[in-house]
Amino acid sequence: MDPMLTARDISCVQANREIFRIDHFALMRGEVLAMVGPNGAGKTSLLLTLALVHPAAAGTIVFDGETAHKGNLLQLRRRMAVVFQESLLFNMSVQENLMVALRIRGVSRKDASYRTEKWLKRFGIAHLARQSARSLSGGEAQRTSLARAFALEPDLLFLDEPFAALDYPTRNMLLKELGQLLKDMKMTTFFVTHDYSEIPYLAQRTAVLYDGRIVKCGTNAEIFGQENLERRAWVPWE
Numbered sequence: 001m002d003p004m005l006t007a008r009d010i011s012c013v014q015a016n017r018e019i020f021r022i023d024h025f026a027l028m029r030g031e032v033l034a035m036v037g038p039n040g041a042g043k044t045s046l047l048l049t050l051a052l053v054h055p056a057a058a059g060t061i062v063f064d065g066e067t068a069h070k071g072n073l074l075q076l077r078r079r080m081a082v083v084f085q086e087s088l089l090f091n092m093s094v095q096e097n098l099m100v101a102l103r104i105r106g107v108s109r110k111d112a113s114y115r116t117e118k119w120l121k122r123f124g125i126a127h128l129a130r131q132s133a134r135s136l137s138g139g140e141a142q143r144t145s146l147a148r149a150f151a152l153e154p155d156l157l158f159l160d161e162p163f164a165a166l167d168y169p170t171r172n173m174l175l176k177e178l179g180q181l182l183k184d185m186k187m188t189t190f191f192v193t194h195d196y197s198e199i200p201y202l203a204q205r206t207a208v209l210y211d212g213r214i215v216k217c218g219t220n221a222e223i224f225g226q227e228n229l230e231r232r233a234w235v236p237w238e
């Protein structure tokens, strides 16, 4: 298999404390990998480092064959998109949120407008196009964030607990839709969650992060087993 992103000997230090240390990590082209772990394990810190938002204290990250360094960070980052738990939308309309993100990345007005319409429709929020992002419900805001990320047509998508703030029915519906979309598009995705019941909807493989270390990594069946996935009380990092 062909890796889209590899990391070797990366670590992150904050306030003199080592937040994570990873010897080797690989995300394959076209796969969805879930990263599961308890609060404070270092999932968000690792995601931000892999997405080239936060520099690693040490180590090497290779994205699509190119080693990341100061000189190409921006160019590589522009081929990625990140969706967070809080939607982080700009204080403007839904439509403008997509348009501005696309224009910042240098997409022409015509193409940006085509992609905005396409992805608002695809996420079922075309009717909200002119509504202010501030006035959206949690579910609508996450649909907007996801539409914005897909409109960027990234080569690599990062999702940091995008469903954590949603109620159960909203979350379930969005998980199913997104699972189908990721599969149809063969989108390479790094999906962070602490709720492992979400994993089978989206991911084929799972890595378990505990105290800044990847303690397990394998297919969902290897990590959880069907029985464990059905027993929601079971904890993968114990």
Ligand SMILES: Nc1ncnc2c1ncn2[C@@H]1O[C@H](COP(=O)(O)OP(=O)(O)OP(=O)(O)O)[C@@H](O)[C@H]1O
Residues within 6 Å of the ligand: 014, 015, 019, 037, 038, 039, 040, 041, 042, 043, 044, 045, 046, 194
């Ligand atoms: N800027 C920072 N300064 C100091 N400590 C930090 C900083 N950023 C993260 N940390 C610490 O790093 C650890 C990992 O944080 P991180 O947010 O990566 O965990 P997480 O696995 O994403 O947790 P959660 O499930 O709650 O989102 C925490 O103990 C946090 O306090």
Ligand SMILES: [Mg+2]
Residues within 6 Å of the ligand: 043, 044, 045, 160
């Ligand atoms: Mg986090």
